[in-house]
Amino acid sequence: MGNPSGRWTDAIIGSMKEALFGDAEYSGSDKGPANVAISPIEEVMRDICALGWGAWRDYAFAREPLNGRLDDAQRAELMERARECGEDWARRCERDFDSSSPLEIAERLGAIVTFAERPHGQDRVTFAEFTEPDEIYVYTDAMDKAEALLGAPGVREAAGPRMRPRELLVAHEVFHLIELRNARAIWTQAYRLDIRFGPFHNPSRLVVLGEIAAMSFARTLASLDYSPYVLDVLLTYAYSPAAGTTLYNEVMGYQQHDRNALHDKGDAAAPTTEAGPRNRSPDACLQPSRCREE
């Protein structure tokens, strides 16, 4: 039992002090990669490989410069349309080239594929690059480390036998080559978001659509059950577990956010199913898909 003075302080002064001065502990400390609690790679891979296509929506669109001009319904719609576009072009490539090997398709398309070692910083890791008109660079520095990680117990089981980073990276960049060659016909290049500033209109492409469709293209060629966005986390983790965990936390944070949003709306359906959300907005400004064979 505390002394009377202590109880009086707790009851009156304590609450006044907290109201006036707040909690003595500062809660706004840095949550950056340097301070993140590192999650085990098996746990990371198990969780992110279980995510469906639509679960990567917020993560993907967070990297879109015009994201602030979209609402959730539009993002969900575009995510799905981009998936369809990537799948369609992957099927066409498989049919036309009689192969699902990204390297072979790249070769048949006349692309120059270069594998180069490139050291990375911890803040931004570049995996691969497509330089117009036909050069594909795949950087092996983090990829080699990722291959080693995939050999760790539990990781390969989570990722499955079809997870081949090198082919996924090439496939992703091959899609950008296809986008360039079919700029007028492909949906990712044809779609325009109408940005308005007062009386002014600025119809703009969304760069993220090409990225999402490239993921879908790579996923279809590799017959993966999950999104190749998994590589963002895996390759970054391979280079820096703290940075990889930060990305993992970001992705999983979006799932929590979506669950909360659904709960608020009283909707029981989870947004992470394989088919993805189909909540088309009636006023969404969408062009008809032009993703077709030429």
Added chain:
Amino acid sequence: MEFVIGILLIASFFAFAFYCIKGYNLMAGFLTMATLWLILSLLGTLGASPSFIEANPALQFGEGTDVTLVNILNTVYQSGPEGWGTILINFLFGAWFGRVLMDTGIASTIIRKTVELGGDKPLITIILLDIVTAIIFTSMTGAGPVMAVGVIVLPILMSLGIPKTIALFTFIASVGAGCYLNPVFFAQYRAFVINPDQLPDFLFGWYAQNWGYYAMGIMVVVTLIMTAIYLRSSKKSHAWAAQVAPQAQKDAPGYTLILPLVPVILNIAFNFSVIGGFVLAGMLALWLCGKFDKGFRENIQYISKLMYDGTVDTAPMVGFLLCLPMFNTVARYASPYFSAVLGPIIPQSTLMICVLFTALLFFSLFRGPLTLVGCGAATLGVLKNVATFSVPFMYCAFAIPTITGNLASCITQSWTAWGLSYTKVESKDFLRLTVPTLYIGGALLFALTYITMGALGAEWFV
């Protein structure tokens, strides 16, 4: 003897330039150079001709004078760094304000809104982003804010297909353009030319109206034109990259987006103190953006944390900034020897100085003899002793290579080094873009300097 000492000083000067180019620690370099030059200068008085000593009061000490050797040592090692304290404090508050703008989301909101305005047109987006970046760096200071804005701007530019080298070049160059109108940098470089209490009419407002606005405008336009030229001859690229820094942040209220300009406007319009402007605008930013939503104690801790982060941002500069004044002070004792050797060949006219400095702009790179944040402090000391130029002219003549050369073009600049690492751009590729810009922009700025500062009246001389 004075000629021999002069030659030795010049030789050590080039050795130091080599040291800087090799990328060794500048703080240790300036401390060593200050000591070496002091020893050479004092030893020189033992064998110099009496007429030389008589003509240079700075070298008169010991018996028969009021100055002792200890006085000289105290001037170099104590008064020099102490005198620089006022500049350092400006730096710290500038860095704090930079942190405030980042933490409140004001800087990122400005960038995001600008990008939305540009849509998917790379050149329009670059034009808007460069202008906005230059404007916000009129008040933000230090490597931390440059990096914090860079992690937003650079991925956006690269996602639009702009090659990473051009993206980095245009961003860093626009940061440099903004530095021409940054009161913190003005105070710092002004202190190289004269003591802070000298020539009180040489204020930031006067400088801005007569030179600063034009200099910033010229460099923004040159950067944009060069970027457009580089883009025309470049190949578009798309990178698959993962970035740790989260981009999602709540937008700051629209009316707070003007706050980055408040310290500069207050200083120019009312000669309001720089630090006062930072504190006022910073507190307003925190309050209007709802950052004071906790109790008093936690809010104070939050402000302290921002100051801590800002101080850390400037930490690499602090050691350098505290040893640099020793070197500046010692240049006073060394410059008579420089004059003995270089006096007859250094141009005495403002036109010739402008032409010579334009031709030698390459020496502003790698902490060379034209940048004040390298061994240009010594060049300034020499120039001050062998010729007579107005203070504003001297300021501008050295600000051009320091800002456009060092801050905006050189790979030894802290934020550029970060940018190279972040974007994986090769140093030589970056320099291929910056050096032509340095010469074109520098030539225009020296022309501006000659026109606006070349014929100032006697009241601008010290």
